[in-house]
Amino acid sequence: xxxxxxxxxxxxxxxxxxxxxxxxxxxxxxxxxxxxxxxxxxxxxxxxxxxxxxxxxxxxxxxxxxxxxxxxxxxxxxxxxxxxxxxxxxxxxxxxxxxxxxxxxxxxxxxxxxxxxxxxxxxxxxxxxxxxxxxxxxxxxxxxxxxxxxxxxxxxxxxxxxxxxxxxxxxxxxxxxxxxxxxxxxxxxxxxxxxxxxxxxxxxxxxxxxxxxxxxxxxxxxxxxxxxxxxxxxxxxxxxxxxxxxxxxxxxxxxxxxxxxxxxxxxxxxxxxxxxxxxxxxxxxxxxxxxxxxxxxxxxxxxxxxxxxxxxxxxxxxxxx
Amino acid sequence: xxxxxxxxxxxxxxxxxxxxxxxxxxxxxxxxxxxxxxxxxxxxxxxxxxxxxxxxxxxxxxxxxxxxxxxxxxxxxxxxxxxxxxxxxxxxxxxxxxxxxxxxxxxxxxxxxxxxxxxxxxxxxxxxxxxxxxxxxxxxxxxxxxxxxxxxxxxxxxxxxxxxxxxxxxxxxxxxxxxxxxxxxxxxxxxxxxxxxxxxxxxxxxxxxxxxxxxxxxxxxxxxxxxxxxxxxxxxxxxxxxxxxxxxxxxxxxxxxxxxxxxxxxxxxxxxxxxxxxxxxxxxxxx
Amino acid sequence: xxxxxxxxxxxxxxxxxxxxxxxxxxxxxxxxxxxxxxxxxxxxxxxxxxxxxxxxxxxxxxxxxxxxxxxxxxxxxxxxxxxxxxxxxxxxxxxxxxxxxxxxxxxxxxxxxxxxxxxxxxxxxxxxxxxxxxxxxxxxxxxxxxxxxxxxxxxxxxxxxxxxxxxxxxxxxxxxxxxxxxxxxxxxxxxxxxxxxxxxxxxxxxxxxxxxxxxxxxxxxxxxxxxxxxxxxxxxxxxxxxxxxxxxxxxxxxxxxxxxxxxxxxxxxxxxxxxxxxxxxxxxxxxxxxxxxxxxxxxxxxxxxxxxxxxxxxxxxxxxxxxxxxxxxxxxxxxxxxxxxxxx
Numbered sequence: 001x002x003x004x005x006x007x008x009x010x011x012x013x014x015x016x017x018x019x020x021x022x023x024x025x026x027x028x029x030x031x032x033x034x035x036x037x038x039x040x041x042x043x044x045x046x047x048x049x050x051x052x053x054x055x056x057x058x059x060x061x062x063x064x065x066x067x068x069x070x071x072x073x074x075x076x077x078x079x080x081x082x083x084x085x086x087x088x089x090x091x092x093x094x095x096x097x098x099x100x101x102x103x104x105x106x107x108x109x110x111x112x113x114x115x116x117x118x119x120x121x122x123x124x125x126x127x128x129x130x131x132x133x134x135x136x137x138x139x140x141x142x143x144x145x146x147x148x149x150x151x152x153x154x155x156x157x158x159x160x161x162x163x164x165x166x167x168x169x170x171x172x173x174x175x176x177x178x179x180x181x182x183x184x185x186x187x188x189x190x191x192x193x194x195x196x197x198x199x200x201x202x203x204x205x206x207x208x209x210x211x212x213x214x215x216x217x218x219x220x221x222x223x224x225x226x227x228x229x230x231x232x233x234x235x236x237x238x239x240x241x242x243x244x245x246x247x248x249x250x251x252x253x254x255x256x257x258x259x260x261x262x263x264x265x266x267x268x269x270x271x272x273x274x275x276x277x278x279x280x281x282x283x284x285x286x287x288x289x290x291x292x293x294x295x296x297x298x299x300x301x302x303x304x305x306x307x308x309x310x311x312x313x314x315x316x317x318x319x320x321x
Numbered sequence: 322x323x324x325x326x327x328x329x330x331x332x333x334x335x336x337x338x339x340x341x342x343x344x345x346x347x348x349x350x351x352x353x354x355x356x357x358x359x360x361x362x363x364x365x366x367x368x369x370x371x372x373x374x375x376x377x378x379x380x381x382x383x384x385x386x387x388x389x390x391x392x393x394x395x396x397x398x399x400x401x402x403x404x405x406x407x408x409x410x411x412x413x414x415x416x417x418x419x420x421x422x423x424x425x426x427x428x429x430x431x432x433x434x435x436x437x438x439x440x441x442x443x444x445x446x447x448x449x450x451x452x453x454x455x456x457x458x459x460x461x462x463x464x465x466x467x468x469x470x471x472x473x474x475x476x477x478x479x480x481x482x483x484x485x486x487x488x489x490x491x492x493x494x495x496x497x498x499x500x501x502x503x504x505x506x507x508x509x510x511x512x513x514x515x516x517x518x519x520x521x522x523x524x525x526x527x528x529x530x531x532x533x534x535x536x537x538x539x540x541x542x543x544x545x546x547x548x549x550x551x552x553x554x555x556x557x558x559x560x561x562x563x564x565x566x567x568x569x570x571x572x573x574x575x576x577x578x579x580x581x582x583x584x585x586x587x588x589x590x591x592x593x594x595x596x597x598x599x600x601x602x603x604x605x606x607x608x
Numbered sequence: 609x610x611x612x613x614x615x616x617x618x619x620x621x622x623x624x625x626x627x628x629x630x631x632x633x634x635x636x637x638x639x640x641x642x643x644x645x646x647x648x649x650x651x652x653x654x655x656x657x658x659x660x661x662x663x664x665x666x667x668x669x670x671x672x673x674x675x676x677x678x679x680x681x682x683x684x685x686x687x688x689x690x691x692x693x694x695x696x697x698x699x700x701x702x703x704x705x706x707x708x709x710x711x712x713x714x715x716x717x718x719x720x721x722x723x724x725x726x727x728x729x730x731x732x733x734x735x736x737x738x739x740x741x742x743x744x745x746x747x748x749x750x751x752x753x754x755x756x757x758x759x760x761x762x763x764x765x766x767x768x769x770x771x772x773x774x775x776x777x778x779x780x781x782x783x784x785x786x787x788x789x790x791x792x793x794x795x796x797x798x799x800x801x802x803x804x805x806x807x808x809x810x811x812x813x814x815x816x817x818x819x820x821x822x823x824x825x826x827x828x829x830x831x832x833x834x835x836x837x838x839x840x841x842x843x844x845x846x847x848x849x850x851x852x853x854x855x856x857x858x859x860x861x862x863x864x865x866x867x868x869x870x871x872x873x874x875x876x877x878x879x880x881x882x883x884x885x886x887x888x889x890x891x892x893x894x895x896x897x898x899x900x901x902x903x904x905x906x907x908x909x910x911x912x913x914x915x916x917x918x919x920x921x922x923x924x925x926x927x928x929x930x931x932x933x934x935x936x937x938x939x940x941x942x943x944x945x946x947x948x949x950x951x952x
Contacts, residue, residue: 003348213710220664220705221725221777222698225690231724232713239715311715312761380796381767487885488652517651518823522867522881529878544797547869551879574871588801590826592868594849597829 004308008301019293020075020286024068027282035083035282036060071286080283082276089287092272099169099268102179103261104253107187111194112245118195119202120234126207134199141196150189150263157185167265186264190257194248198241205237212236239310243303250299254292332407334506334538335392337367340401340411342384342391361387363562364401371505374532374539376553376570378546378585384562385542389508392540393425394418405506423453423502430511432491436483442469442494443479449502468497473527489520493527500531508540513548525552546589550574558582612639613817614663614701614785619676619686621655621662627890632658634841635676637915640785643815647832647849649822649864653886655841656821660787662686664701665693680785699729702778706790708770712762719758722746722777729781745776749806768799772806779810786810787819792827804830825868829853834924837861840887840897843915847925857919857927859902862940896928904931904939 036054037045055061059070074080080089122134158166164185170178209215210233218228248256258270265271269288276284308314342362347353361384369375379385390396392403394410403411410421426449429435436445447465450456456464466476472493483491492512499507509528513521525548531537543549549556550570557567558581566579577583591597621633633655640646650656661667663678663685678685680700685693697703705711713721722745723738733741739758746754749772762770771791778786788807792800808831810816822828828835828849835852837845837860845858856862866880884901893899895910902909908930915926919933931939 213705213707214713216661216666217703217705217711217774218713219666220697220703222694222696222728223724224694224728227728236713236715313714313763380798489885517886518825518867519651519863519882520885522879523883525879526881545869546797547871550871551869551875571875584798586871588798589871590801590804590824590830591872592826592829592853592865592870593872594829594853596872 005305008304012297012301015297016290016293020072020290021068023286023289024071027285028064075287075290080287082281082283084279084281089283092284093269093287093291096267096269096272098171099266100253100257100261100270102172102183103186103190103257103266103268104249106183107190108249110187111191111198114195115198116202116241118199119206122199122203123206124229138196138199141192144192146189146193146259147263149192150260153185153189169266186260186266190252190260201244202237202241205240206233209233209237239307242310243307246299246303246306250296254295255288331370333368334371334406335367335369336404337365337392338402340365340391340403341399342387342396343399360562362391365564367557367564369538369540371538372536373555374541374553376549376556377540377542377559378544378549378556379559380544383559385559386510388559389427389510389540389542393427393508423449424504425506426499426502426504428495428499428507428509428512431515432488432495435495436491438483441479442481442483445494446497446501449498453502455502468500472497488516489523492516492524496527500535504537506538510542511544514543514545521548528552546574546585558585613642614640614678614680616663616678617676619659619662619678621658621667622673624671630889631841632889633662636843638836638846640817640819642817643811645811645818645820645831645833646836647820647822647828648836648838649825649828650838651823651886653840653889654838656838657789660703660789660819660821664697664703698725698783699781700783701785701787702783703787703789704774704778704791707794708767708774709762711774712770714762717759717761718765718773722780725777726780741780745780746773749776767795768802771795771803775806785817785819789821807831825864840892841889842897842928844898845927847920851920851922851925855920856940857925857936858929859904860898
């Protein structure tokens with residue numbers, strides 16, 4: 001087990017390195033991404049000397065591998081500077097983290113609990129009215145694009161009826177109630193699609209599990225229906241959910257919340273990334289991408305380890321016969 | 322199964338010497354390194370004369386399925402020699418094996434899994450001919466229909482799908498498919514284990530008839546030593562990747578020399594209550 | 609003759625399917641005495657597994673119609689409520705299934721699953737005590753180092769040990785009846801012999817009445833006292849072990865016996881076979897279901913015979929075949945074997 005974990009974490013490091021190289025190469029290949037021109041702004045169009053100065057000052061006239069190396073030094077040294085805003089990228093990311101984490105963790109709690117609840121009910125009352133209703137709800141939820149849903153929420157619940165604030169983030173430490181109040185709509189927006197998806201997956205897993213031989217054995221032992229459902233059917237069906245959750249959560253933290261943050265103006269890391277992309281500002285893009293890659297890869301590795309722990313058949317090097 | 326014993330002087334159709342098939346168990350931190358080997362086939366010698374049936378018996382995990390696949394070059398041997406029709410085929414490339422494939426065919430255990438559920442029966446049976454380009458169009462259809470009739474189905478089954486048939490019928494389809502390219506050797510890997518008891522005899526008898534009619538040579542693999550003894554001229558007993566005993570079927574079953582063979586035979590239940598009780602009493606008296 | 613421990617009368621189970629009503633069990637009756645081993649023999653579609661599972665109420669569902677009675681020491685099971693049946697399952701009637709790899713929960717430890725069975729019926733037993741009992745049970749079924757094996761997962765045990773563990777789980781609460789549904793089919797022949805030995809020993813030591821379901825007459829000959837032969841949902845012959853093997857009265861039984869290979873006899877030129885295949889339960893022929901495959905069928909066979917003693921020597925030996933005893937004796941012996949047809 002330990003060897004398995006060590007392998008995954010080592011692989012993680014290699015993936016991160018590869019990600020940084022790819023981002024760097026892409027950025028240098030995109031047309032109109034010339035950073036000197038962006039830094040120079042309007043004046044750069046007419047003043048070639050300015051461009052040359054900037055190139056020398058920022059190191060853009062050096063070879064690509066050297067530029068890459070310098071950037072990595074700055075990333076780990078903590079003094080990455082944005083081309084457009086001239087501010088420290090690290091600081092900006094750090095400031096955005098509370099909002100992003102609040103949004104993602106809150107949404108995750110909601111989507112996990114509702115998803116499992118709806119999936120369980122659907123499976124247990126399969127074919128009945130509850131199941132059909134929840135199925136429709138799930139499919140509707142999956143079909144709604146995040147930005148559209150956000151727009152609908154904003155229009156009806158903040159504009160037409162001023163039930164919720166229309167955006168911006170209130171720090172938890174400042175005012176917990178207000179913090180939650182501002183996050184309700186963003187949480188729901190982000191969670192809806194996952195609730196739909198997870199309830200379908202759990203329902204399907206549970207229905208399959210109910211026909212398995214070990215469930216028949218459990219009933220033959222004299223366990224009550226509820227005991228059979230929770231200790232055998234649900235328990236086995238949750239394993240793929242756990243791994244799915246790990247992957248989804250990693251992606252969401254890493255940048256999946258970008259649209260939600262931007263629409264609700266939460267000033268989180270995702271929104272910061274959105275703005276940097278608009279301005280083709282490489283340092284923030286690089287930093288946020290690494291931030292995202294780190295979480296995605298970390299959760300990928302955690303999920304693999306968790307899965308091996310939850311399902312003993314998966315453990316490599318086990319004495320399976 | 323055949324009426325006459327093939328003479329020992331005739332060149333064997335299939336000759337296997339020192340055949341080895343190991344699977345590497347790999348593990349490592351960054352790069353996978355081989356830490357152990359699964360010795361599925363660990364030095365096997367076999368000989369099958371033309372027209373003969375060799376029975377291969379063993380329990381689960383002894384390596385008999387791996388042996389079949391390695392002999393037919395569906396898996397690449399780790400070491401050893403396989404001579405088919407006098408020619409060395411171990412280690413041949415896929416392209417080199419192609420012209421030989423029609424002459425060596427396989428029948429599989431699970432009639433539910435070994436037929437493509439999306440293809441019609443006529444297509445399944447005709448595929449070997451199509452692939453080898455030995456027939457096409459109307460001629461191909463005619464040969465397929467003939468084969469279907471020969472294995473006890475009807476040519477009207479040409480257009481049906483596998484799921485419309487019972488287990489025994491599907492196994493017949495598999496046999497027809499194996500016969501299509503006119504093979505000399507058929508390796509049957511547990512062909513009746515998954516079938517109902519009352520159907521097994523039908524399939525065994527069918528294989529018997531086909532052997533006589535087409536001059537086939539069989540390697541018949543099974544864990545049921547009773548069936549193997551009925552069909553085989555010679556029996557090889559396999560245990561942990563090796564052949565521990567080999568000889569004429571009756572001799573191996575009546576006077577086994579290897580302890581493993583003896584334990585295998587002793588474990589077979591006798592479908593005769595008086596004999597079974599007598600055997601148990603004798604066993605209790607001995608201990 | 610002791611009173612029947614388990615008495616089944618006229619059991620009928622019908623499932624509503626897309627293809628129409630499917631009669632899986634059609635009028636099955638039998639008695640099981642304390643300490644007796646009853647074998648139910650049949651192939652796919654015979655209804656043997658459905659019969660066993662229905663006794664424990666495992667086939668109850670909205671599209672199942674169940675008729676008849678099954679009573680354990682006089683207590684009616686088929687009409688009992690789920691709550692009442694739950695008390696019987698595992699505690700008074702226990703069941704062991706065919707494939708121990710899929711019949712045990714793969715992500716839970718073997719010991720936990722046995723402990724769960726114990727505590728489902730004896731709430732007062734604490735975890736520690738239940739674990740101790742589990743170790744004892746694993747030991748009594750011949751599992752070495754039971755205190756280690758108790759924490760293994762199913763896939764970590766070999767096939768034979770897994771089946772022993774399942775038997776241990778079934779017997780943990782000392783039930784009166786054990787139903788074993790093809791307990792050795794998935795096992796190698798040497799392991800099968802060990803499991804049969806174990807079942808025989810348990811039957812003797814605990815006076816454990818056993819219903820053994822199998823398609824393998826060899827297994828039946830080794831362990832059964834009485835035999836029920838089932839075909840297409842009906843009992844076609846029943847009797848004591850020796851009666852069935854040495855004086856069989858139904859052509860289907862002849863066919864099954866004839867198609868057996870025997871290592872201690874000379875092999876026949878051709879393996880006697882039964883032509884055709886078991887019928888689809890959705891489309892049974894009128895009268896005797898075996899008629900299309902029976903070479904001795906005649907006019908009367910379109911009428912279903914009742915299960916009664918005809919050619920058998922004792923009252924307990926009954927069959928469903930219209931042939932006269934004389935005709936039966938003639939027809940069943942072919943070339944010294946009991947068979948249906950040898951010629952092509």
